Amino acid sequence: MTSAERETQVVEQVSKQLLIGGHWRDAKNGATFKVEDPATGAVLCEVADAGTDDAFAALDAAAAAQPSWAKYAPRERSEILRRAYDLLMARQDDLALLMTLEMGKPVAEAKGEIAYAAEFFRWFSEEAVRIDGGFSVAPNGQSRFLVMRQAVGPAMFITPWNFPMAMGTRKIGPAVAAGCTMVVKPAQQTPLSMLALADILREAGLPEGVLSVLPTTDAGGVTEPLLRDGRIRKVSFTGSTGVGRKLLEQSAEQVLRTSMELGGNAPFLVFDDADLDAAVEGAMAAKMRNMGEACTSANRIYVQSGVAEEFARRMSERMGALSVGRGTEEVNVGPLIDAKAREKVQSLVDDATRRGAKVLVGGEPASGQGYFYPPTVLAEVPKDAELSSTEIFGPVAPIITFETEDEALAAANDTEYGLVSYVFTQDLGRAFRVSEALETGMVGLNQGVVSNPAAPFGGMKQSGLGREGGREGIDEFLETKYVGIGGL
Missing domain, CATH: 3.40.309.10 (Aldehyde Dehydrogenase; Chain A, domain 2)
Structure with a gap:
C-alpha cells in the first residue's frame, strides 16, 4: 500500500456522520462541510454539519440516559475507560496519521498526543472507583453528617483543534468516571479525531446516549440553545478567552458548573x-x-x-x-x-x-x-x-x-x-x-x-476556571450532597 493509499484508508474508515443517542446519522438538514489538510490545502473529506435540531436531539439523548448511567457501578465505568485506553494505544499509528492529516503536526508528535490522550482514560479509570464521601458526628453530638458525591449531570464539551484527541479525553475521561452524560462539539477544523474517539468509546462499551458528537460550522447555533435549555448542568471549554467569556455569560442564566481552559501568555x-x-x-x-x-x-x-x-x-x-x-x-x-x-x-x-x-x-x-x-x-x-x-x-x-x-x-x-x-x-x-x-x-x-494526566491543569486570572486532570479533575463533575441524620 502506498502512503497516499494509506492516508485515504485512514480517513475513509472514520464515520463522517453525527453521533446522536448511540447512532450515526446525517444532519437533519443534510448539510456537510469540508475538512482540509493544512499542509496542502486539499480537501480530505466532508462531514455532517450539525444544526440546532441535531443539538436538541443530542441533548434529549443525554438527558434520557443520565439517570441510568449515573447508577452504573463505578467498576463498570472504570472498565469502559480502561478498554478505551487499550484501543487507543492499539490504534496509535492510524489515529496519529489521521490527526496529522487534519491539523498538521508531525506524525511522531501526533503519536505522542495519542499516548498522552490515552493516559487520561487510564488515569480516570482508576479515579472512577475512588469517588468518596464522609461520615462524622456533629459537634454537639445530637446528629450525624453524611456527605456523598454524585454526578453533576449532562455536560457539554467544546474542544479545540490544536490537540483534538487529548482535549477530548481530558474532558470525557472524568465525565465517564463520575457518571455524567455528554454532548461534544469538536473544532470545525479537526472533527475526525473526535469522531474516531467516539467510535472507540462505543466499541469499549459506552452505553447509547451517554456520548453524542456534533461537528458543526455553526458553533453558536449548536451550543448556546443547549446552555440556555436548563438540562445541561456542566460546560467545559478549551479555547480563547474571548469565547470563554461569552460562554460564561450564557452559562450564567442556568447557573451552570463551568470549567474554562482559556488563553495563555x-x-x-x-x-x-x-x-x-x-x-x-x-x-x-x-x-x-x-x-x-x-x-x-x-x-x-x-x-x-x-x-x-x-x-x-x-x-x-x-x-x-x-x-x-x-x-x-x-x-x-x-x-x-x-x-x-x-x-x-x-x-x-x-x-x-x-x-x-x-x-x-x-x-x-x-x-x-x-x-x-x-x-x-x-x-x-x-x-x-x-x-x-x-x-x-x-x-x-x-x-x-x-x-x-x-x-x-x-x-x-x-x-x-x-x-x-x-x-x-x-x-x-x-x-x-x-x-x-x-x-x-x-x-x-x-x-x-x-x-x-496525573496533575491538575488550569490557570488563574483570565486563563480560566477549574482544573483538568489529577485528583482534582473528577471533582469538576461531582456535586457534594450533605445529609443531616437526627433522631439518634
Whole structure:
C-alpha cells in the first residue's frame, strides 16, 4: 500500500456522520462541510454539519440516559475507560496519521498526543472507583453528617483543534468516571479525531446516549440553545478567552458548573545561574510543541543579561536546524492550522521588527501551498511589541533581556493571563521565591513541559476556571450532597 493509499484508508474508515443517542446519522438538514489538510490545502473529506435540531436531539439523548448511567457501578465505568485506553494505544499509528492529516503536526508528535490522550482514560479509570464521601458526628453530638458525591449531570464539551484527541479525553475521561452524560462539539477544523474517539468509546462499551458528537460550522447555533435549555448542568471549554467569556455569560442564566481552559501568555524565565543546556532544551520543548500552537507555549522568553547573548545564539542554532514540511514526512515542524493563523503570526513578527526587534532566524513565511511558517527567533524585543501581550500561537520565540529577579517577576506577571510559566535556575531559594510569586496556575521548574494526566491543569486570572486532570479533575463533575441524620 502506498502512503497516499494509506492516508485515504485512514480517513475513509472514520464515520463522517453525527453521533446522536448511540447512532450515526446525517444532519437533519443534510448539510456537510469540508475538512482540509493544512499542509496542502486539499480537501480530505466532508462531514455532517450539525444544526440546532441535531443539538436538541443530542441533548434529549443525554438527558434520557443520565439517570441510568449515573447508577452504573463505578467498576463498570472504570472498565469502559480502561478498554478505551487499550484501543487507543492499539490504534496509535492510524489515529496519529489521521490527526496529522487534519491539523498538521508531525506524525511522531501526533503519536505522542495519542499516548498522552490515552493516559487520561487510564488515569480516570482508576479515579472512577475512588469517588468518596464522609461520615462524622456533629459537634454537639445530637446528629450525624453524611456527605456523598454524585454526578453533576449532562455536560457539554467544546474542544479545540490544536490537540483534538487529548482535549477530548481530558474532558470525557472524568465525565465517564463520575457518571455524567455528554454532548461534544469538536473544532470545525479537526472533527475526525473526535469522531474516531467516539467510535472507540462505543466499541469499549459506552452505553447509547451517554456520548453524542456534533461537528458543526455553526458553533453558536449548536451550543448556546443547549446552555440556555436548563438540562445541561456542566460546560467545559478549551479555547480563547474571548469565547470563554461569552460562554460564561450564557452559562450564567442556568447557573451552570463551568470549567474554562482559556488563553495563555506564558513567560519563560532564564536566570544567569541556570544550566544553559537544560534551559535551551526546555525552551525548545515549551516553544515548539505543536508548532507553538499550544496555550502552554512559551510566549515571552526573559533571559538575564549575563547569559542572554549565549542563550539567543544557542536557541537560534536549534530553531534554524528544524526541518519544516508536511507532517507525514520526517520533519520537525508542520504547518499552522490555516491561512488566518499564519497571517496573525506574520503580523506579530512585523510589528515587533518595526518597533526594533532583531530577527536572528526565520521571520518570513515560505511560498507555495500549505500554511507553513519557519521557526523564528527575535532578539531585543521591545516591551511595547504586540506579541508581548498577545498569544502568538506559532513558532516564534521572542527573547527579552532583564537584569534583576524583581524585574523579571514584574514583567512575567504583567499580563491578564495566568496559565503557566517556566523558570530555569539552580538556586533553590530563588526557585521557591519565584515559583510562589508567579501568578500562574502551573509552573515548570527546570522543565519545559508541565502537562500530565496525573496533575491538575488550569490557570488563574483570565486563563480560566477549574482544573483538568489529577485528583482534582473528577471533582469538576461531582456535586457534594450533605445529609443531616437526627433522631439518634
